[in-house]
Amino acid sequence: MTLVLEAAVLGVLTGGVYALMASGLTLIFGVMRIINVGHGALVVLGAYLSFAASRSLHIDPFLTLVITMPVMFLLGMVLQIVFIRPLKTDREALSVLVTYALALGIEGLLGYFFTANYTQLQAWYDTASFPIGSFRITYVYVFGFALCLAILAVMFLVLYRTTFGASIRATMLNRTAAQLIGIDVDRVSAVAFGIGMATAAAGGVVFGITTAFNPGSHYDLISRLLTIIVLGGLGSLRGAIVAALIMLVSEDITAVLISPVWANFVFFVILVGVLLIRPQGLYGVRVRDRL
Amino acid sequence: MRKRLIAAVVAALGLMAAACGGSTTPTAPAAPITIGVSVSQTGDFSGDGKALVQGYDLWAQDINAKGGLNGHKVTMKYVDDTSSAQQVVTNYQNLITVDKVALVFGPFSSLLTIPASTVVARYNYAFPEPAGGGPHVFDRGLTNVFFVQPAAVEDNLVSYTKYLLSLPAGQRPASAAYATQDDPFTQPQVDKAKSLLEAGGIKTSYYKVYPAETTDFTPIALAVANSQADAVILGTQLPDAVAxxxxxxxxxxxxxxxxxxxxxxxxxxxxxxxxxxxxxIMVPAGWTPDAKAYGNDKFVSEFIAKYGGTSADISADAAEAYSVGQVVDQAAVKANSIDNAKLISTLHNGSYNTIQGPMSFDATGKPVGGVGVYIEQWQSGKAIFVYPATVASAPPEYPKKSWQ
Incomplete structure (x- = not known):
């Protein structure tokens, strides 16, 4: 029983990290109606940037976010303007090709600069833990979860409490209508892509501390992130959060209770069950209505 | 008339001798050849793929420095298989039929070697390979595969089990926990170790197989920790070996x-x-930078000169790839040919020296008569041989110290 409880707590904590990584992906889809299959590569890029910054500046990996998040934000805007904005027709299909090409390009560059060897961010708290009852919680998961909560809270504040957030939500609701009322959707899209990449940087630092990664690590990551936003409802922030928690908690409990082999299967049973009842995902319609 | 006939015969013989060249006439150098390899430059095995390229490239440099493979200057051609069992098949097909490479060497892992060896066998190419030693590599009736490591994969942990069972009863672990990827390289080793230790009276307190695609190992590791077993035996690649x-x-x-x-x-x-x-932490190993095997000193010094770092930075994958070249070089000299059929026939006979020690191959390409696989253990920041005593630099640290 203790083990199941421990797995559930771990699932919630790591679920928060996946929620953060998936939030950028779902935001980008919501605003631009593009499927960014390069998002996993952007998370890995964020992890490498933090790795390089922490090693060269001798600072804590979490502190590197002060540098990497703005850098990734700006890079995201540039990528959106150069590669995504020119897609005028059949955006959803073409965006898959373009963002996959981006992912391959990022993987190649990372392989060139950092080699294909696995690496991992180091910090004192990656193996330190504290007891809660009969089990121990690792600091890095708690810190990661706190970071995710903070960033997601900021994202919600920006979306629901600022004029620019209203522009983003209007664009998510109806891109053409937003243009008609004078919203510069190109600017909104570029900023949204930048925000998506900045969250990828934040997710990347926790991913990089908890997991050994190399330039090819994005393939596994993107498949999980896409599944999360499908369950949560494409374009829904809170859907991404809930779905990430469902995925990680169900997988972790299944892994310890039954077998790791069945962990993915149980999650996909949940996914299929939800999609049969709500094809738009957990929060698909509701969030589109509200945003 | 008769004198003229004799003169004509002598002249004709002279011409024939001149045409044949004789032993003193210099021969044209053999044509350069390309050796094709599918390597994982991206995907899960990209770290290992990089090490294979280092080992192969170093061998190619060495063989060219001594005049080539039976006189043929060697160029290596690598194509990325993205760690995919589908792509590796396409790659070898293209290397053989489109690029028309003279020889092919193996990729990383049993997972890729198994499908690759089938297509390579179809074209009757020899398939010396450094990293595909799972049981299924050898049970498909192929005669062109040669696994260049000191022992078949399922025997990799046999030395370790012998060591544990050799401990006095009071010190021997009472229980063991096992977790392994469902990978043809890792699982057979762990399963064999489990059966040997159970036969030796060591209770199994946990056994789980997890998908090779797993990225979050923490729940499985929690379950292993929860078992509180004395011994932990893990079928890992690098990411889970760290996690x-x-x-x-x-x-x-x-x-x-x-x-x-x-x-x-x-x-x-x-x-x-x-x-x-x-x-x-221990690992089964057939190679170490300190080993006194054939050519190992040269390999280590050249590796450091070419790629930098120290001997501790050299991956065993690179040493295994280099050994593939050594084996092929000796077989080509023995067969006096680089023809694939002759190489296959030659490799099934005799013994070949490598930096992992001498080895021979049975009819299925499984290594036989080698030195076996040792146990390496990290002690004071260095991985050293600790078992068997004949090769050990230090005794095994048992029980291991507490984590720091």
Whole structure:
């Protein structure tokens, strides 16, 4: 029983990290109606940037976010303007090709600069833990979860409490209508892509501390992130959060209770069950209505 | 008339001798050849793929420096298989039929070697390979595969089990926990170790197989820690080889002994992620930079000169790839040919010296009569041979020290 409880707590904590990584992906889809299959590569890029910054500046990996998040934000805007904005027709299909090409390009560059060897961010708290009852919680998961909560809270504040957030939500609701009322959707899209990449940087630092990664690590990551936003409802922030928690908690409990082999299967049973009842995902319609 | 006939015959013989060249006439150099390899430059095995390229390239440099493979200057051609069992088949098909390479060497892992060897066999090419030693590599009736490591994969942990069972009853672990990827390289090793230890009276307190695609190992590691087993035997590649000990440290779980199938043999790539907590972790290994095997000193010094770093940075994968070249070189000299049919026939006979020690191959390409696989253990920041005593630099640290 203790083990199941421990797995559930771990699932919630790591679920928060996946929620953060998936939030950028779902935001980008919501605003631009593009499927960014390069998002996993952007998370890995964020992890490498933090790795390089922490090693060269001798600072804590979490502190590197002060540098990497703005850098990734700006890079995201540039990528959106150069590669995504020119897609005028059949955006959803073409965006898959373009963002996959981006992912391959990022993987190649990372392989060139950092080699294909696995690496991992180091910090004192990656193996330190504290007891809660009969089990121990690792600091890095708690810190990661706190970071995710903070960033997601900021994202919600920006979306629901600022004029620019209203522009983003209007664009998510109806891109053409937003243009008609004078919203510069190109600017909104570029900023949204930048925000998506900045969250990828934040997710990347926790991913990089908890997991050994190399330039090819994005393939596994993107498949999980896409599944999360499908369950949560494409374009829904809170859907991404809930779905990430469902995925990680169900997988972790299944892994310890039954077998790791069945962990993915149980999650996909949940996914299929939800999609049969709500094809738009957990929060698909509701969030589109509200945003 | 008769004199003229004799003169004509002598002249004709002279012309024939001139045409044949004779032993003193210099011969034209043999044509350069290309050797094709599918390597994982991206995807899960990209770290290992890079090490294979280093080993192959170093061998090609050495063989060209001494005049080539039976006089043929060698160029290596690598194509990325993205760690995919589908892509590796396409790659070898293209290397043989489109690029028309003279020879092919193997990729990384049993997972890729199994499908690759089938297509290579179809074209009657020899398939010496450094890293595909799972049982299924040898049970498909192929005669062109040659696994260039000291022992078949399923025997990799046999030395370790012998060591544990040789301990006095009071010190021997009472229980063992096993977790392994469902990979044809790792699982057979762990399963054989489990059966041997169970036969030796060591109780199994946990056994789980997890998908090779798993990226979050923490729940499995938690379950292993929860078992509180004395011995932990893990079928890992590098990412999980790092993740399991980290979780054990987090959980303050100190097994008496821990061995991982792959990961701890990757030098600084492994130790850089665990720091002082590498101490005590074991790995089955057929090669070490300190080994006195054929050509090993030269390999180590040349490797450092070419790629930098120290001997601790050299991956066993690179040594295994280099050994493939050594074996092919000796077979080509023995057969006096680089023809694939002749190489296949030659490799099935005799013994070949490598930096991993001497080895021979049975009818299926499985290594026989080699020196076997040793146990390496991280002690004071260095991976050293600790068992058997004949090759050990130090006795095994048992029980291992507590995590730091």
């Amino acid at each position: 399991f000990p980290k979780t054990f440290v987090q959980q303050h779980y100190n097994p008496k002994t821990i061995i991982e199938t792959t990961g701890p043999d990757q030098g600084a790539v492994f130790s850089g992620k665990l720091g002082a907590n590498t101490d005590g």
